[in-house]
């Protein structure tokens with residue numbers, strides 16, 4: 599039987615979840631406006647799971663000698679609020695009340711710089727492999743708690759990175775099952 603995780607946010611941090619603070623964040627221009635949730639995927643190296651390289655990347659500690667791809671990206675300063683690994687484990691890198699650096703050039707309903715008002719969640723995954731049941735379960739439970747704390751994030755303000763950066767980003771990709779996700783909320 600799978601243990602269902604219930605998340606609890608206090609002062610912008612998940613209680614009882616893994617925390618690895620990233621230096622890649624700053625203040626939101628309007629801390630009261632947290633009104634968008636952006637779903638991403640990431641795998642490092644691409645198409646490989648586990649290894650802990652996402653933690654390193656978001657901390658600015660990726661070792662370029664570990665993989666040729668890392669040489670291209672190790673100086674890039676990005677982050678997300680949370681990562682959900684293949685086994686459903688959730689790690690938080692940035693306080694939800696702060697601005698994480700996940701969306702880049704982006705636009706939602708005519709408004710640019712989505713990082714200002716968004717929370718970003720990364721799923722460990724790619725455009726080549728389905729996400730896991732543990733990831734959907736964790737994402738649904740985490741989203742519920744985020745919506746409880748940040749009620750401006752209604753379901754019509756939960757989007758993929760592809761939706762706010764079209765032509766530039768495709769994540770969370772063809773395997774992300776929006777119906778499954780939304781039906782669980």
Ligand SMILES: [Zn+2]
Nearest residue numbers: 638639759769
């Ligand atoms: Zn993304």
